[in-house]
Each structure stands twice: as structure tokens, then as C-alpha cells.
Amino acid sequence: MSALLPVEEAQARLLALRTPLESENIAFSQSLGRYTSEDVVARRDQPAAPLSAMDGYAVRVADLPGPWTITGESAAGGVPSAPVAKGEAMRIFTGAWLPDGADTVIIQEDVTPEGTTLHLSTADPILPGQHIRTRGSDFATGTTLVPAGTRLTPGAIAAAIMSGAEQLTVGKRPRVAILTTGDELVQPGHTLAPGQIPDSNGTMLAAMLAIEPTVVTLPLHIRDDRTILSRVLKDLARRHDVIVTVGGASVGDHDHVRGALEDAGGQLDFWKIAMRPGKPLIAGRIGDALLLGLPGNPSSAFVTATLFLIPLVRHLAGAANPLPAIHQAPLATALGQGAKRRDYLRARLERGALTLFEGQDSGRTFPLAQANALVIREIGAPPRAAGMPADYIAIA
Numbered sequence: 001m002s003a004l005l006p007v008e009e010a011q012a013r014l015l016a017l018r019t020p021l022e023s024e025n026i027a028f029s030q031s032l033g034r035y036t037s038e039d040v041v042a043r044r045d046q047p048a049a050p051l052s053a054m055d056g057y058a059v060r061v062a063d064l065p066g067p068w069t070i071t072g073e074s075a076a077g078g079v080p081s082a083p084v085a086k087g088e089a090m091r092i093f094t095g096a097w098l099p100d101g102a103d104t105v106i107i108q109e110d111v112t113p114e115g116t117t118l119h120l121s122t123a124d125p126i127l128p129g130q131h132i133r134t135r136g137s138d139f140a141t142g143t144t145l146v147p148a149g150t151r152l153t154p155g156a157i158a159a160a161i162m163s164g165a166e167q168l169t170v171g172k173r174p175r176v177a178i179l180t181t182g183d184e185l186v187q188p189g190h191t192l193a194p195g196q197i198p199d200s201n202g203t204m205l206a207a208m209l210a211i212e213p214t215v216v217t218l219p220l221h222i223r224d225d226r227t228i229l230s231r232v233l234k235d236l237a238r239r240h241d242v243i244v245t246v247g248g249a250s251v252g253d254h255d256h257v258r259g260a261l262e263d264a265g266g267q268l269d270f271w272k273i274a275m276r277p278g279k280p281l282i283a284g285r286i287g288d289a290l291l292l293g294l295p296g297n298p299s300s301a302f303v304t305a306t307l308f309l310i311p312l313v314r315h316l317a318g319a320a321n322p323l324p325a326i327h328q329a330p331l332a333t334a335l336g337q338g339a340k341r342r343d344y345l346r347a348r349l350e351r352g353a354l355t356l357f358e359g360q361d362s363g364r365t366f367p368l369a370q371a372n373a374l375v376i377r378e379i380g381a382p383p384r385a386a387g388m389p390a391d392y393i394a395i396a
Contacts, residue, residue, distance in 0.1 A: 004274035007307065007342055011323060013270055014283050014308055015315045017290055021172040021241065023318070028161055031152045034170040034213045035318035040146035043164035045136040050098040054131040057089040057111055057118060058102035061128045066111075068118045074099055089118045098132060105131035138162075149320025171318025174241040176209060178202050178219040181229065181248040181257070182296060185221060200365060201246040201294075201301045208305055211396075213317045224248065226256035230263035237264070237289035241316060244309055245282075247296030257282055257293040266291060274379065276341040277362035278304040297362035303344045303374065306395060324393045326376070329354050331390050338381035346371040347392065354390055371395060 005013075023037035052058065052074070059068055068089035074080045080099035084090050089106075090099050098105070110122035120126075139145060145159045146152070152160070152168070160168055185199035186192055202219025209216050217240065222228050229248070236243050248257040261268060266286035273281045277300035282293030292309055294301045306324060314322035332353035335345075346367040347356045354375055357367040376391040384390060 004272050004279065004341065005270050007273060007275050010270060010273050010281070010283070011308065011311060014290075014292070014312055015322065017269060017283070017285055018241075018288070018316065020318045021174060021316050023169050024172050025167050025169050027167055028157055031157055031160075031168045031170060032154065033211070034152050034168070034173075035314070035320075036146055036148050036150050036152065037169045037171050037318050038148050039144045040160045040163055040165060040168070042139050042141050042143045042145055042162075045140050046138040046162050047133055047135060049135055051133045052092045052094060052096050052098060052105050052131060053133050054105055054107045055093050056105045056107040056131065058084055058092045058099055058105050059089045060084060060086065060102060061104050061126065063087055064120070064126055066118060066120045070113060070116045070118050103128050103132075107131060147320070149318055151314075151319065171213075171316070173213045173215050174313050174316040175215045175217070175239065176242045176244060176313060177217040177236045177240040178205050178209075178244050178246070179232065179236065180219055180221045180246045180296075181224060182221075183224050185247075187221065200298055201296065204298070204302065205244060205246065205294075205305055205309070208302075208310065208396075209313065212310060212313050214313050224256060226260050226263065229256050229260035233260055233266070233286060233291065234264040237266075237286035237291075240289055242309075242312060243286070243289055243291045244305075245291065245293045246301050248293070261286065261291055261293075273304075274341045275303075275307075276339070276343050278307070278344070279341065281308065283308075295362070298365045299346065299360075299368060300362040302368055302395075306374065306393065307344070326391050327394060328389050328391055329373075331356075331375075331384055331386050331388055334386050335375070335377060335384040335388075335390060337383045338377045338379055340379060342379055343375075343377035344393070345375040345377060347373045347375045349373045349392070349394075354392060 071088045073091035074096040075093050076095035079097050083100035084102040112119045112121045145163050146156050180199050180202040184196050186196045188198050206216055245257050261284050264286050266284050268284040271282050272279055280295050281304050284291045294304045311322040330353050332355040345356050345360055347354045349372055373392040
């Protein structure tokens with residue numbers, strides 16, 4: 001029996017099976033959640049000129065403590081009609097262009113206007129540059145605002161727009177087909193005969209992919225038939241970048257994914273990972289399409305999708321860092337000794353501490369409804385008492 005593949009090696013081999021997809025240009029309004037294919041570099045200074053950070057009056061520090069003659073106003077979106085000369089003040093609003101000659105802004109609460117005359121009404125010091133946003137204080141021309149491979153959040157989109165760009169260049173969305181297998185599975189909501197169970201995995205995986213930049217084919221289901229599976233795999237490979245099978249990845253008489261992959265003209269890259277749950281994971285390719293065969297138990301499918309499917313689609317979509325982030329928090333309860341495979345234990349992070357669920361069997365779905373973390377227990381790790389730190393992956 002060949003040795004089980006370490007998780008990190010399996011992840012690296014999976015991502016190496018195909019380079020990221022080509023890029024496309026899209027509108028800002030369509031870019032949420034996509035990954036940038038190139039750096040977004042500022043084409044302009046922001047702000048492009050000194051601006052007022054407050055409503056008040058623009059004056060010269062040299063003219064303190066006043067009084068001043070009010071000569072006009074500067075509002076956002078316009079340019080002052082004249083500079084501020086000696087003894088003058090200009091009414092100014094937040095975001096408005098600072099007039100030439102002025103070097104400070106006095107907030108309106110610290111002055112008293114009487115007709116066209118302005119009087120200082122505070123003893124607080126008025127300093128040069130006060131309440132002024134200097135040119136380029138946010139960013140200067142040539143600044144990299146959003147590096148390539150960044151997932152576009154609302155804030156990143158705002159920065160990209162302010163850069164002066166007309167549109168964004170992002171990685172294309174991978175086309176993903178989800179295929180569940182098993183004679184025992186019945187579509188959600190249908191009447192169950194003895195020995196049958198609802199097919200939850202397909203919809204679960206589609207929900208996991210819904211927040212990723214993917215184009216997902218609604219989950220398909222076929223019975224445990226190697227010939228039919230091979231034919232379906234060959235057809236899906238012509239129209240998708242990734243095929244995800246669920247079930248049929250182990251060594252039973254009704255587990256046909258490896259055989260069907262071969263029958264469809266595909267190549268197996270690896271099988272079986274040193275992890276629990278999720279050992280019988282399959283990775284290969286059929287032409288340009290990648291095949292990822294997940295185990296059929298719900299927790300196994302969820303954990304392997306978190307560690308392999310989600311990173312794969314992010315990689316293909318152009319992510320610079322597609323793997324899940326590892327966090328650390330103290331244990332609320334004790335953690336036993338590690339075994340011969342790395343464990344990913346369903347847990348809940350509450351009030352800064354991790355509580356493990358008692359039922360860690362891979363066939364259980366109830367813990368998945370409550371879990372928001374996967375606690376990582378390394379191979380052969382010593383027991384840990386409550387209060388000791390543990391690594392975990394945050395999950396939705």
C-alpha cells in the first residue's frame with residue numbers, strides 16, 4: 001500500500017495541475033469577489049489638490065488672531081475663484097479645494113461671523129496645516145493600490161475606482177460541475193424508500209461555491225454505474241474547468257470514480273490523503289478539465305472541499321493566496337492525542353475559545369450546522385489541556 005500523501009503536498013500538486021485561467025476586463029459594478037490579474041496602480045494623486053477636512057474658514061496663519069474679511073467661499077467640486085490675501089478669510093466646506101494663499105482651516109465652531117467680518121472665538125492654538133488634506137496624502141501617482149491576485153472587496157473596488165482606472169482586469173471565473181454518485185441518494189424533498197437518504201452534498205457544495213467567483217452547473221446525480229459515470233465525465237470535461245464528484249472515491253465494489261476517470265481517457269494524479277476525515281480524495285484530469293473526487297460522507301465532503309475545492313477554484317480565478325488561512329485560539333475543552341492522520345475537527349469558536357463537538361464521525365451533518373471552525377490536530381500530537389492554543393481554519 002502506497003503511503004498517504006501529506007495535505008500540503010496534495011494541495012500543491014492539485015494547484016500545479018493547471019495554471020490560472022486567462023484574464024478579462026470587467027466593469028467595477030461586476031467585480032465584487034473577483035481576483036485582480038494585474039496590479040491596480042494609481043494614475044493620479046488623491047487628493048489631487050489640498051482640500052479642507054472640515055467646514056470652516058480658510059485663512060493665513062500669519063494673520064492670526066484676526067479679524068478677517070470674508071471674501072467668498074469654496075465648495076466641493078469647484079475651484080476657488082481667487083486666492084486668500086492678507087487679512088482675508090474664505091468660507092470653505094469639507095472636501096473643498098483650499099484656495100491659494102491659505103495655509104490653515106479654522107473650524108466654524110471656533111469663529112463668529114458678523115456680516116463680512118470674521119472674529120476668532122477660541123483660545124485654542126491654530127496651527128499651520130490644520131484640518132487640511134494635503135495633495136497625495138491618501139495616495140500618489142504610481143502607488144500600487146490593489147496588488148495582483150487580490151480578492152476585490154467593496155473597499156478595494158473603491159480604491160481601484162479612485163485610482164483613475166476605467167475598468168478592472170480580473171481572472172475568469174472557472175466553470176465547475178458538481179456530480180454526486182450513489183444509489184442510495186434521493187434529490188432533496190423527495191420521498192425516501194427504505195435504505196435511501198437525501199442528497200445533501202451537491203447542494204452543500206454549490207452553496208460553498210456560491211460566494212466564490214465561479215460558474216456552477218447545478219448539481220447532477222447518477223447511480224453507481226461505471227459506464228454511465230465515464231460517459232458523463234467525458235461530456236462534462238468538454239464544457240467545464242473543474243469536475244467535482246462526491247462519493248465513489250473509496251475502494252468498495254460500488255466506488256467507480258477512479259475507474260471511470262480512466263475509462264474517460266483521464267489521468268489520475270493522486271489518491272488518498274493523510275487526513276481525517278477525507279482520506280479517499282482523488283485528483284486527476286480529463287483533457288484540460290480537472291477532476292476532484294471527494295468522499296461521500298457529508299463531513300468528509302465539507303472538509304475536503306474547504307481544503308481542496310475552494311483553494312482550487314480560487315487559484316484558477318487568479319488568487320495569489322488561495323489556501324485557507326490558519327488562525328489560533330485557546331481550547332475551551334481538552335484535546336486528545338493525535339493519531340496517524342491529521343485531524344480536522346468540527347468546533348465552535350465562541351468568546352475567543354474553541355469548543356470541540358463530541359460527535360466527530362464523518363457521516364454526521366448536525367455538527368456542520370453549528371461549527372464555525374475546523375480545529376487542526378497534527379499527526380501524533382500530544383494531548384492538550386483546556387486553555388492551551390490550537391490552530392484552526394475559520395468556516396462559514
